[in-house]
Amino acid sequence: MAEHFDALLRGGHVVDPKNGIDQVMDVAVQDGRIARVEPTIRGTATMEHDVSGKVVMPGIVDMHVHLSEWMGGPIGHRMLALAGVTTALDMAGPIEGMVSSTAKHGVGLSVGCISYVRPGHTVGSASPSPGEVEDYLAVALKGGAIGLKLLGGHFPLTQDGSAAVIATCGAHGAYVAFHAGTLETPNPSVATMEEACLLADGNPLHMPHVNSYCRGFEKPGVIEGQEAIEVLARYPAIWSESYLAPFNGFPGSCSNGVPESNAARRVLTAGGYAHTQDGVEQAITDGWIHVQADVGGVVGLVTGADGVAVWKAAGTMVGVSCMVNGPEPRIHLVTARSKDGRFGIDALATDGGGLPRNDIVERGLPLVRMNALTLADFAIKASLTPAHILGLADKGHLAPGADGDITVLDMDRLTPVLTYAGGRRLMEDGTVYPGPSRFFTTPAGRDTIAAAGLDPIVVAPGTMLPARAAA
The missing domain is CATH 2.30.40.10 (Urease, subunit C, domain 1)
Structure with missing residues (x-):
């Protein structure tokens, strides 16, 4: 039969x-x-x-997305599905909202979450004690997270506070990612990324969106990209990813007339705008800053008067983007290999989800067409390696x-x-x-x-961010 x-x-x-x-x-x-x-x-x-x-x-595994109510939003589940993704890691949370929104709005992907460490929200200050970090990690893990996310580029901690988060996660076999940056060194650069590597002190770490540290502010972007690869090669416990989209993403929120995020202030400086709420409005009006908005059932980018209207209607609490990622470092970071033949940057991700840059296929496959990657290379960077990093042995x-x-x-x-x-x-x-x-x-x-009505996939602590010898 x-x-x-x-x-x-x-x-x-x-x-x-x-x-x-x-x-x-x-x-x-x-x-x-x-x-x-x-x-x-x-x-x-x-x-x-x-x-x-x-x-x-x-199935494509995007190990850096945003799906929570705080950033990205639940519409990102559908956007990821349309982009060919089957598994994704939300890189901020917070975990409580991420679980409830996935139960309500999920479309069938496998998703996980690392919950943000943010002063005044999830920890009391920018220099949390190891005990405070330990307590928060326990709450986040019980809530369903697999670990924690440091938001250094937006809401930085001190160097000591950042190191405490990484060490605590390492001690418990939990996942941890670090958008590099501390109060001592807030500006994104290769040096900022290397500071994060040093603060890891040999503990496992996920270094996200390496392209964000290679925007040509100090040297040509492709040179910065190669320097970033060489830095990461010295830290084998650190796993890395980059994305191919030209747009960045950051909160457009303002408090007391000033933008909350460090990233917003950097973008305003680059465009010649004041670090004020009025400066943000003018940057949107002029087309320098783009506002994320629902466009036909998915998130798109709007600017000018339409963008200002969306931003104001949300009380400024909406994601925004600016075209700051040059093409040369983006392509180099995806294709370059180290001397041992491994990719200099481990995985291809998007920092997408509800942010409109779910382009692993859209921008990754053209690199296959131009023979910069093979199909096997693409599958390694977009599926096999990210699944391995996340400890998802069956993916x-x-x-x-x-x-x-x-x-x-x-x-x-x-x-x-x-x-x-x-x-x-x-x-x-x-x-x-x-x-x-x-x-x-x-x-x-x-x-x-x-x-919450979701099917749990249980990942054992210590299997995530594995030692390179297990790769």
Whole structure:
């Protein structure tokens, strides 16, 4: 009797670097997992897809997005699905809102969260004691987070406070990421990034959006990019990612007539505007700052009078962006390799989600077309490596028994055309098919996630941000 599967993808060019597959194969999915990957699979399926002429790869894992009510917003779930993503890490939270909004607005991705460390909000000051950090980490983990995020580029701590957060997370096997910057050195540069590396003191760390430290403010951006790669090579416990979008992103919020975020003030300086609420309004009016707004069911960027109206209607509490990322460092950071053949920057991410730059496919595949990356390289940077960094051993590959996460790519149009997440069709030809989301957490957060009506994926402490020897 012929086997029957939940789904069969027939005749696609399967690219699975972990398992050494780079050829035309069929892929079968059953009970939420990869069942078989073979040249020809005899059998039937509830859903069959002819993907001949398309590329079939493990589901894209975006390890840097924003989906919380504080930044990005829940609309980002749908935006990620449309972009071909099947798994994502929210890099701020706060965790309470992230869990509730995912339960309400999730469309079927696997998501996780690291919760922000922000003076006056989650810790009492910019120099929290190790004990205070320990207490907050326990609360965040119980709430479902896998760790903490330092917001140095926006709301910095002192050097000692930053080091305490990294060390505490390391001691508990929790995840930690550091948008580099402290009160002592707030300006983004390669030196700022290296300061963060030093403060890690050998502990595991995720260094996000390396391109943000290579914007050509001190040297040509591509030179800064190479310097950043050379710095990171000296710190093997630190994992890194960069993104390809030209726009940055930061809170547009103002308090007492001044912008709250350090990033906002830097953008205003670069454009020649005053560090005031009026300065922000003028920058939006002139088109220097773009406001994130709902445009046809997804987030887009608006400016001028329309942008000012959106910004004011939100009481300034809305995300904004500015085109500050030059092309040369963005491309170099994605393609450059170190002397041992590894990529200088480990993963390709977006800092997207509800921020309109979910472009791993849109801007990553053109690098394949121009032979700057192979398809296997793309799968490594966009799926295998980020899954490994996050401790998600069942993702990033297509071995039988792996999670049924698949992204299908049209190389003529350079777009995602089909995804499966957890064995269920998530997106096909630009239509999202919503279903229940999964939430990866630690054992401490399992009950919280389950109580919210989400399916918990439990990641063991210490498996995230693994030692390089385990790569």
